Amino acid sequence: MSKKVNKYGLSRDIPFNVKREVRQRCGYGCVLCGSLFCEYEHFDPPFSEARKHNAKGITLLCAKHHDDATRKRLSCKRIKIADSKPFCKQGNKPHYLFEDMEYPLEIALGGIVFISPDGVLLKADQKDLLSVKQLNKDEPPLVSAYFKSVKGETLEIVENEIMASVGSWDVETKGAEVIVRGSLRDIFLHLKFTPPSRLQIIEIKNYLDGHVIDTKFGGKLFLRSSSGGTIDFDQGFIATGGKVTFDSHKGIVIDGGALILGAEKSIPFYMDLDYLLGEVRKLQQSGVFKNENG
Ligand SMILES: [Zn+2]
Known part of the structure; x- marks a missing residue:
């Protein structure tokens, strides 16, 4: 040593x-x-x-x-x-390929949890922001994502390969976490991979064509489409998706999954993903909602 x-x-x-x-x-x-x-x-x-x-x-x-x-x-x-x-x-671009990925995949975006998803999960008009696909049955899931800050910095994931933009003010990595900052106290994106099956978007301030995805105070999630449609996932609100679409005309559309608003128990102020997933599983077992993905 x-x-x-x-x-x-x-x-x-x-x-x-x-x-x-x-x-x-x-x-x-x-x-x-x-x-x-x-x-x-x-x-x-x-x-x-x-x-x-x-x-x-x-x-x-x-x-x-x-x-x-x-x-x-x-x-x-x-x-x-x-x-x-x-x-x-x-x-x-600075890059890294996460090779250790497998189903069932858990992707958490603030208070929204996508479990074993396939296809496009998050979409802004015609642009896919978050998607999962599998080429063959025995191959790992491929996650792709596109995030953009208000200053225009981007972070992309292309089939499990994460790529940051060199023009960012700061890109810091530690363990399997990536933090992109626009300035000292302005976190644009904080991602955490937990191989083989979890991706957590801990913090995000995403602005794309007037569509806003913003985590405030830890796990709280605020969504607004350019047409003004707003969803504020405040304390105690859980959603499992499904697919979330930002539409310039229709607002925000959540479909294909289940949305639980006003869960009985409040989610801790700083989002603890293990706690959140535990709550989602309890709700699944109790049959409160039917999730097409199982
Ligand atoms: Zn090297």
Whole structure:
């Protein structure tokens, strides 16, 4: 195990603002391959010789390339060149393919839970925002999504491959979570994958052609179509879908699933997905609603 401090007493913990500066400079991906999930590598000087955490001397490397660097399979010269021309600043997007996906799939968007869904789950006029498909019976489900912030930043998932936009103010990853920010206190999207079968949209502020999807105060979900139709999933409201469509003329349409408004128990202020899924299962078992998907 590596020591917590180097010979100058410098801690391995890099301040968050230095990390963000490194991410912004590197385009949010490994400077060699663009992987979205990265570690921080002191290359100039190496950590053992560093007296402070200088953002210019730290770069982003995926676990594989970080290991190559640590075990001297990659030269410092090569890392310096890659740092000066990061992969994601050459017209590429930071990306990561989630390969470990299987049914039954649980996708949670604030207070809406899509269980074992197939097809388009969330749609804004003609644009699919969230969909699931399976090419063959034995193959994993393929999740696709398109999210857009009010500033125009996007985050896409194309058949389980997540792709962030380099123009974002910040894209932070930790474990299997991705957080995209428009500014320090403005979270556009906070996603969490729990392989093999769960995707949780913990926070979102999605604006597309006047259609709004906004989680406020944790799990609370606010939906508004460009025509003014509004659904406010306040405390204690659960929906299982189904399909949600934002329509410029008709408002918001939920069909194909079941919508439970005013559930007896209130959902905790900060949405706990395990709790929510437990409530949904209890409702399913009690036969309160019929879900076509089972
Ligand atoms: Zn890499």
